Amino acid sequence: MTSHVSGARSGATVRSSERAGLGSGWVVFAGVMMIFGGLMTLFAGIAAIAGDDLFVATRNYVFEFDLTGWGWIHLVMGVVITLAGAALFQGATWARVVGVGLAGLAMLANFLWIPYAPFWAFVLIAINAIVICALCTAPSPSER
Incomplete structure (x- = not known):
């Protein structure tokens, strides 16, 4: 009888550790996706700054901006998103909050980037939506 009770407790321990692993897995996934998306954004910014002839914009787009300006915005945003993604591997709670905010801003910037x-x-809008989902569904460190 004693072994049955200890078996039930070990089963509960396994389930709680599985939940903790799932949470850390989501945070690691979000960090990898943020680094990947940040680097893609950074390279798009470099390409926009390097040559305005590389991109062809739709005429009469409502949100039309200067391509070089967008290049600098994407370059800076790519660096910040990549650094925040790397901070997620350190387990920083602030990085999760910043990650959700940056992913939201990146979604908006990429929506405005559609004509270019x-x-x-x-692709980047989808990646950022997945990052937000992963960071919001992962349990907090106190729940682990």
């Missing part, structure tokens, strides 16, 4: 690079803009 539609495919990559949609």
Whole structure:
């Protein structure tokens, strides 16, 4: 009888450790995706700054901005997103909050970037949506 009770307790321990692993797995996944998305954003910014002839913009787009300006915005945003993604590996709670905010801003910036690079803009919007989902569903360190 004693072994049955200890077995039930070890089962509960396994389930709680599985939950903790799932939470840390989501944070690691979000960190990897943030680094990947940040580097893609950074390279898009470099490409926009390096040559205005590389991108073809749709005419009469409502949110039309200077391509070089967008390049600098993407360059800075890519660096910050990459650094915040790397901070997630340190287990910093502030990095989760900043990550959600940056992913939201990146989604908005990529929505405005659609006329210049539609495919990559949609890819980055999807990546940032997944990052937000992963960071919001992962349990906090106190729940682990």
